[in-house]
Amino acid sequence: MQILVRKLLQRIQFNHAIGRCAYSTKKVFAVGQPTPASHPQLLKEGEITPGITCDEYISRRKRLLELLPEKSLAVIAAAPVKMMTDVVPYPFRQDADYLYITGCQQPGGVAVLGHECGLCMFMPEASPHDVIWQGQIAGVDAALDAFKAEKAFPMSKLHTILSDMIRGSSKLFHNVKTAIPTYTDLEAFQKSAYNGKVKDLSIYSHELRWTKSPAELKLMRESASIACQALLQTMLHSKIFPYEGMLSAKVEYECKMRGAQRMAFNPVVGGGPNGSVIHYSRNDQKIKDGNLVLMDVGCELHGYLSDLTRTWPPCGGFSSAQEELYNLILETNKECVKLCRPGTSIRKIHNYSVEMLQRGLKEIGILKDVRSSYHQLNPTSIGHYLGMDVHDCSMVSIDRPLMPGVVITIEPGVYIPPLFDGPERYQGIGIRIEDEVLITETGYEVLTGSMPKEVKHIESLLNNFCNGIGMEGHNIMTAGSS
Numbered sequence: 001m002q003i004l005v006r007k008l009l010q011r012i013q014f015n016h017a018i019g020r021c022a023y024s025t026k027k028v029f030a031v032g033q034p035t036p037a038s039h040p041q042l043l044k045e046g047e048i049t050p051g052i053t054c055d056e057y058i059s060r061r062k063r064l065l066e067l068l069p070e071k072s073l074a075v076i077a078a079a080p081v082k083m084m085t086d087v088v089p090y091p092f093r094q095d096a097d098y099l100y101i102t103g104c105q106q107p108g109g110v111a112v113l114g115h116e117c118g119l120c121m122f123m124p125e126a127s128p129h130d131v132i133w134q135g136q137i138a139g140v141d142a143a144l145d146a147f148k149a150e151k152a153f154p155m156s157k158l159h160t161i162l163s164d165m166i167r168g169s170s171k172l173f174h175n176v177k178t179a180i181p182t183y184t185d186l187e188a189f190q191k192s193a194y195n196g197k198v199k200d201l202s203i204y205s206h207e208l209r210w211t212k213s214p215a216e217l218k219l220m221r222e223s224a225s226i227a228c229q230a231l232l233q234t235m236l237h238s239k240i241f242p243y244e245g246m247l248s249a250k251v252e253y254e255c256k257m258r259g260a261q262r263m264a265f266n267p268v269v270g271g272g273p274n275g276s277v278i279h280y281s282r283n284d285q286k287i288k289d290g291n292l293v294l295m296d297v298g299c300e301l302h303g304y305l306s307d308l309t310r311t312w313p314p315c316g317g318f319s320s321a322q323e324e325l326y327n328l329i330l331e332t333n334k335e336c337v338k339l340c341r342p343g344t345s346i347r348k349i350h351n352y353s354v355e356m357l358q359r360g361l362k363e364i365g366i367l368k369d370v371r372s373s374y375h376q377l378n379p380t381s382i383g384h385y386l387g388m389d390v391h392d393c394s395m396v397s398i399d400r401p402l403m404p405g406v407v408i409t410i411e412p413g414v415y416i417p418p419l420f421d422g423p424e425r426y427q428g429i430g431i432r433i434e435d436e437v438l439i440t441e442t443g444y445e446v447l448t449g450s451m452p453k454e455v456k457h458i459e460s461l462l463n464n465f466c467n468g469i470g471m472e473g474h475n476i477m478t479a480g481s482s
Contacts, residue, residue, distance in 0.1 A: 031142035032135065033105045048103035050302040051219045054148055057103050060208060061119055064101065067204045072171040074113040074201050075162075077180045081107045091262065095178045096388035097205045099303055102147050106138050110158060110183060111149075112165060118150030120165075122158045155182070163188040173201040206393040210385065211405035217438065219304040220387070220407060223260070224436050224447035227299050227306035230254030231451060235458075236465055238293060238314035244269040244283040247295065255299040264298030264305040264390055275311065275430025276415040278380060289315050292322055294430050303388055307409055308448045309434035316462040321425040323455055325414060328360040330453060332412040333433045336382060340437045340444035346398035346408060350382040353412050361414070366422050377416055383409040386436060406439045407447070 034050070036043040042050045048057055068074060079095040094105050101119070102111050108124030121143040126136070143152035153161055166172060166188040174183075183189055192198050212220065234251040241247065248267045255263065270280040271287030275294035287293050293314055298307035311326065313319075318326060332353055339349050358374050361367040367374060385392040386407045402408070413432030420427055436447040452458055 030136040031146045032137040035146060048147060049099075049105070051215050052103065052302075053215070054103075056213060056215060057101070058148060061101060061113060063208055064113060064204060065115055067207065068113075068115070068173065069171055070115060071169055072114070072173060073165060073169040074204075075172065075174040075183055076101060076111045076113070076201065076205075077175065077178050077183070078104065078107050078109045078111075079178055080180065093262070093300075094303075095175065096209070096303075096392075097175050097201065098178070100205065100209055100388060102149075104138060104143075104147055108137070108155070109143075110155070110162075110180075112162065114165065114169070117165065119148075120151040120153070120161075121147065121149040122153050122155050122162070125154045125156065158182065159186065162186065166192055170197070172198045173204065174198065175202065175205070176200045177202075200395075202395045206395040209387055210393045210396050210400075211403055212387060212407060213405075216304060216387070217405070217407075219302055220306070220436075220438075221447055223299060223301035223304050223306040224308070225450065226255055226258040226260050226301060227297060227308055228448055228451040229258060230299070231295060231297055231308065231310060232461075234295065234297075235310065235312060236461065238287075238312070239316060239462055242271070242287040242289075242293075242314045244271050244274070244285050244287065244293070247293065248283045251295070251297050255297075260299035260301050262300050264300050264307060268294065268296035268309075270294040270430055273418045273428035273430070275432075276417050276428060277430070278413075278415055287314055290319065291315075292318075292429065292431065294432055296432065296434065298390065305386060305388065305390055305392075306436060306448070307386055307390055307434065308436060308451060309411060309413075309432045310451060310453060310458075311431045311433065312458045312462065314462070317459055318455060319425075322429060322431075324364060325426065325429055326431055326455060328357070328364070329412050329414060329431045329433050330455075332356050332360070333410060333435065333453070336410045336412060337435060337437055337444065337446060340402070340408065340410065340439060342403055342439060342441070343401050345401055346381070346383055346385075349410070350398070353382040357412060357414065364426075366416070366426055376420075377414050378412075380411070380413060383411055383437075402439045404439055404441045408437055408439070410435050410437055 034042050036045045036047060046053050048054050076098045078098045079093060081092055082090045084090050092107055098111060099105060110122040112120040123139045123143050124137060125139065140152040140154055143149040162183060163186050172192045230251050233254045234247050237250050238247055248269045251267055252263055266281050268280050269283045270277060271285055271293045272291035274280045274285060275292055292311050294311045296309040298305055335356060336349050336353050339352060357378060385396065386409055411432055411434030415430045416426050416428065418428040433453055438445040438447055452461060
């Protein structure tokens with residue numbers, strides 16, 4: 001069996017060599033992820049990941065080291081592979097901190113950052129079996145050549161080398177949420193933890209990730225643009241295909257066709273009363289004629305996420321009750337966006353939104369006892385930080401004064417359950433309008449501003465453009481429901 005595997009590997013290597021000679025004048029260095037040589041359509045020379053250069057990654061490491069105390073170490077593990085069942089893994093997504101520091105998009109590694117060692121990467125070792133079944137992965141050579149680590153070792157050396165590094169350090173920082181037994185079970189680590197020398201690295205890494213560089217903002221603009229285009233196509237699709245599952249599939253298709261690697265989260269597609277469930281995710285109902293649909297979606301482009309929400313009537317027109325509530329949420333959204341500027345905070349914007357919504361809901365007649373009932377209808381914050389994670393940089397307080405380069409969401413909403421003790425015409429209505437907002441030197445930039453949200457614009461789009469989808473779409477819907 002071993003002889004057979006060896007011959008098969010030799011044949012694969014030979015075929016790969018022929019392919020390189022026949023189709024490329026450059027040697028393609030296989031590192032288990034795109035490189036400028038293997039994917040020139042994605043990466044420019046000098047980039048480690050699309051849009052982010054080697055120099056930027058090195059700068060990030062230097063800035064993190066400037067925050068770390070002398071003689072301390074930062075240990076960051078790659079995200080683990082999670083299994084769906086037996087031999088079937090869930091789609092892999094890299095830990096944001098590990099990706100931010102290394103640029104490595106693969107599982108199985110541990111990165112160590114220190115004042116003396118610089119970036120030291122411990123890399124997985126692929127067996128012939130792994131290469132056959134899963135393809136080439138980044139090893140020690142890739143850590144040095146592609147990711148520009150100062151030092152690199154196979155994972156089999158971690159026990160000895162990292163233990164010595166820990167013993168020589170004054171403090172140890174690590175990503176608590178992605179900690180793995182590979183290093184936490186080391187005697188040196190456990191001794192440091194017992195002595196109170198182990199701390200959470202997130203207080204420093206989130207500080208760095210909070211404000212985005214020009215390169216990061218370019219990717220976030222592109223991610224937002226993709227999500228807006230995809231959601232607009234889905235909105236136009238909804239009149240003929242008023243099914244939560246179909247709309248979820250449509251928005252994912254449109255995002256990926258425009259270059260997104262994955263969705264930022266499972267799309268929320270809440271039709272009618274399901275829209276009042278804030279993180280509704282079943283997406284298995286038909287949207288009844290006359291009901292609204294609330295869609296909260298986002299996609300990931302090369303590590304950077306988008307997040308926006310729109311609510312509309314697939315039938316083409318808002319009822320008077322729906323429009324009344326919608327205009328309250330829309331006005332709150334627009335007024336809160338105007339508050340976005342350097343020096344304010346998410347907390348201040350949130351408090352303003354609560355006052356505005358409480359006043360509006362009371363005027364409409366939905367709220368009688370404002371203090372006790374409001375949080376039943378909206379228990380959420382006005383927004384959150386956005387970046388490499390959906391709720392990005394959670395270690396940074398929402399009381400922190402906003403700075404240029406920070407991206408936040410503004411997402412007022414109202415979620416009235418079907419059995420709410422209030423006027424019947426409002427029962428079972430869920431509305432949220434969410435935009436991404438970049439804080440600039442002079443104020444703000446709405447990254448999702450291309451996505452319509454005015455009532456007249458939405459109704460015009462639904463009624464004047466949806467008919468162009470044609471009978472082919474109608475036949476698909478009929479076949480799917482028969």
